[in-house]
Amino acid sequence: MIDYLWALFYILVFPGFLFISTLAMVIQWIDRKVSARLQKRVGPPFIQPIADLIKLLTKEDIVPKKADSAMFSALPIVGVAAVLTAFIYLPFYIVDSPTSFSIDLLFVLYMLSIPTLALFLAGWTSSNLFGQVGSMRTITQLISYEIPFFIAMLAPAILAGTWSLAGIVEYQSEHFWLLISPAVLAFIIGIIALQGKLERLPFDSPEAETELVGGPLADYSGRRYALFRFMVDVEMVAGAALIAVLFLGGGDFFVDIGGMNWFVADLLGFLALMLKTLFVVLILTVIKVAVARFRIDQVVKISYRFLIPLSLLQLFILIAVKLWL
Amino acid sequence: MNYLLTPLIVMGVFTAIALLIYWIAGRMSPKVDQSEDKLMAYASGEKIPGGKAAQTYTLFHVAFIFTVIHVAVIMLALIPETTDALLALAFLGGLAISVFALVTGGETDD
Numbered sequence: 001m002i003d004y005l006w007a008l009f010y011i012l013v014f015p016g017f018l019f020i021s022t023l024a025m026v027i028q029w030i031d032r033k034v035s036a037r038l039q040k041r042v043g044p045p046f047i048q049p050i051a052d053l054i055k056l057l058t059k060e061d062i063v064p065k066k067a068d069s070a071m072f073s074a075l076p077i078v079g080v081a082a083v084l085t086a087f088i089y090l091p092f093y094i095v096d097s098p099t100s101f102s103i104d105l106l107f108v109l110y111m112l113s114i115p116t117l118a119l120f121l122a123g124w125t126s127s128n129l130f131g132q133v134g135s136m137r138t139i140t141q142l143i144s145y146e147i148p149f150f151i152a153m154l155a156p157a158i159l160a161g162t163w164s165l166a167g168i169v170e171y172q173s174e175h176f177w178l179l180i181s182p183a184v185l186a187f188i189i190g191i192i193a194l195q196g197k198l199e200r201l202p203f204d205s206p207e208a209e210t211e212l213v214g215g216p217l218a219d220y221s222g223r224r225y226a227l228f229r230f231m232v233d234v235e236m237v238a239g240a241a242l243i244a245v246l247f248l249g250g251g252d253f254f255v256d257i258g259g260m261n262w263f264v265a266d267l268l269g270f271l272a273l274m275l276k277t278l279f280v281v282l283i284l285t286v287i288k289v290a291v292a293r294f295r296i297d298q299v300v301k302i303s304y305r306f307l308i309p310l311s312l313l314q315l316f317i318l319i320a321v322k323l324w325l
Numbered sequence: 326m327n328y329l330l331t332p333l334i335v336m337g338v339f340t341a342i343a344l345l346i347y348w349i350a351g352r353m354s355p356k357v358d359q360s361e362d363k364l365m366a367y368a369s370g371e372k373i374p375g376g377k378a379a380q381t382y383t384l385f386h387v388a389f390i391f392t393v394i395h396v397a398v399i400m401l402a403l404i405p406e407t408t409d410a411l412l413a414l415a416f417l418g419g420l421a422i423s424v425f426a427l428v429t430g431g432e433t434d435d
Contacts, residue, residue, distance in 0.1 A: 007329035011338050057350040062357050065364040077347055081339040088335055099330050107332060128366040143391035151398050218367050223350035227343065304390065304424075312421055315401065319413045 010099075015092045020084055023274075024233040025049040030278070031236070031285050038289045049233075053226055061222025066127035072220075075118045075125075076227035082114035083231050087238040090245055091166040092273065093266045100166040105157055108165070108242060109150060115235050116142040116197065119206075122228070123216025134215020137206035137296050138199070144303035145196030145203070151311035152190035155183055155318050156246045169250040176249065185314040187247040189307055191280070194239045195287055196299070198232065202291040203299055237277065240284065244276035390427045394420070 010016055028049040036043030063069050086108045091097035101107075116138060123135025157163050160171035196203040207215035214220075217228055244250060251269030294302065328334065357363070365372070397420045401413055 003327055004329055007327040010330065011335055012342075017339070017342055057346070058353045060355050060357055061351070062363060064366045066366060073347070077340060077343040080343040081336055084339040084342075085332065085336045089332070098327065099335075126366065129368060131366075143388055147391060147394045147398065150395070154398065154401075213367065213369070222354055223347055226350065227347065308394065308424060309421070312417065312424065316414065316417050316421075319417065323411065323414070 007098075011088065016088055017084065020087050020234055020237070021230075024230065024237050025053070027237050027240075027278075027281055028233045031281060031288075034282065034285045035289050038286070053230060056226035056229065057223050059222045061224060062219075064127060064219050067219065068125040068127075071121060071125040072224065075122045076220075076224045076231065079115045079118035079231040080227050080234070082111050082118075083234040083238055086111035087234060087241070089165070090238070090241050090273075091169055091250055092270055093251070097166045100164055103163045104165050105153065105163045105168070105246075108238075109153055112197070112235065112238060112242070113142070113146060115231050116146075118231070119199075119216045119228070122220065123218075126216070126219045128219045130213050130218040131216050134206045134208075134218065138216055140296060141196055141199065141203060141206055141299060144300050145193045145307070148189050148303060148307035148311045149193035149197055151308075151315055152186040152193060153242065153246055155186035155314060158315070158318055159183065159322060161322075165245055165250070168246060169252055172249045173252040183247060183314075183318070185310060186318075187243070189311050189314070190243050190247065191283055191287075193307060194243065195284055196303070198236055198239065198284070200236075200284065201288045202294045204293055205296045205299060208293065236281065236284070240280035241273065241277045243280050244273060248276040248279070250276070390424070393423060393427065397423075 013019065026049075029044065029046055032048070033043040063072050089099050089104050089108050089111075091100055120135045120139045120142065123131035123133075123138065126132075156168050156172070159175075160168045162168060162171070199206050205211075207217065217225060220228060249272075251266075251273040253268055253272040397416075401416060401420070
């Protein structure tokens with residue numbers, strides 16, 4: 001009974017729904033505030049993200065006559081459920097992660113693909129011209145950036161010889177020097193590809209407000225739009241946390257926890273993971289502010305001319321290192 | 326692992342939570358004015374009928390590269406654990422040639 005209650009607490013409260021929602025709002029605020037300060041603006045107050053979410057949830061919610069109403073309603077719900085599920089399978093506890101299983105890395109990667117597919121279908125089924133152009137750009141961007149993202153995320157798995165996220169974190173704590181040297185390229189590719197996956201500047205041509213008035217979500221309003229916005233916020237946190245787990249040691253804080261109380265060790269590990277996630281988010285924010293939007297054909301070229309060949313090269317180096325070891 | 330924490334159950338619980346938020350928000354939001362103009366797809370205020378959009382780049386070509394590499398990467402990730410990593414290097418060489426052919430083969434004159 002205690003086990004079931006604890007599992008429910010894990011899903012609903014910490015690190016489940018309540019915690020993820022709060023973290024997504026805080027990270028969104030940090031992202032907006034830092035962007036604003038870098039552009040010499042004041043930026044939003046702390047409660048702005050939650051105020052925006054509540055306002056959108058309670059606004060008039062219109063389904064256009066020609067849109068597929070079932071898909072219109074189902075897609076934001078599926079997208080939100082997928083990103084929340086992806087997030088909960090990250091290893092938050094360094095002593096014994098309760099959600100860990102042998103191929104959880106693969107599971108998280110595929111769950112993080114679902115929001116992009118939801119966005120594509122949202123635009124495609126909306127019967128809106130802007131939405132259709134935006135959804136075609138979304139799917140083009142998905143197939144351009146998904147591969148380098150996958151290859152970059154698999155690099156630590158190949159080195160560690162496991163597809164388990166907890167296993168990779170454990171390997172890093174024993175071979176930290178190794179993951180710094182050949183995996184730096186994978187880290188950089190992962191950051192750029194994540195920016196592409198999230199459709200943030202300079203890869204935001206699918207929603208480009210000045211051309212496509214929001215792209216796939218042009219006809220969305222009210223609660224459906226609010227859920228999509230929430231989905232993107234959680235996806236950013238989950239993607240950043242995944243990179244922190246795979247490349248920055250996750251919850252490992254590089255101190256011997258042998259004689260430490262498990263609660264203190266887990267608490268410190270959790271704080272370390274949050275700080276590393278914040279670090280990744282700040283890199284994404286700086287890229288967003290510093291680089292102007294690329295055209296969609298430039299986006300595709302950047303992926304196939306540079307990111308994919310570079311990701312294959314780093315894979316070649318990693319396998320050679322693995323052979324040498 | 327506790328069975329409540331298995332992926333299917335977790336996804337089910339989160340779907341239920343999203344549905345609950347969706348339902349509560351629906352109860353709180355005002356009723357939609359069912360006028361013709363409001364239910365039209367947005368087109369900058371113009372009465373433009375919906376239709377398929379033509380692309381200026383070849384989605385099929387990009388999708389084909391995606392399929393090839395996606396499958397190859399999964400295979401590659403599995404090779405070092407099951408057999409010799411040298412095989413992975415040879416496979417990677419073949420993959421690099423395929424990517425080069427697909428990328429340069431898709432270029433147009435303009």
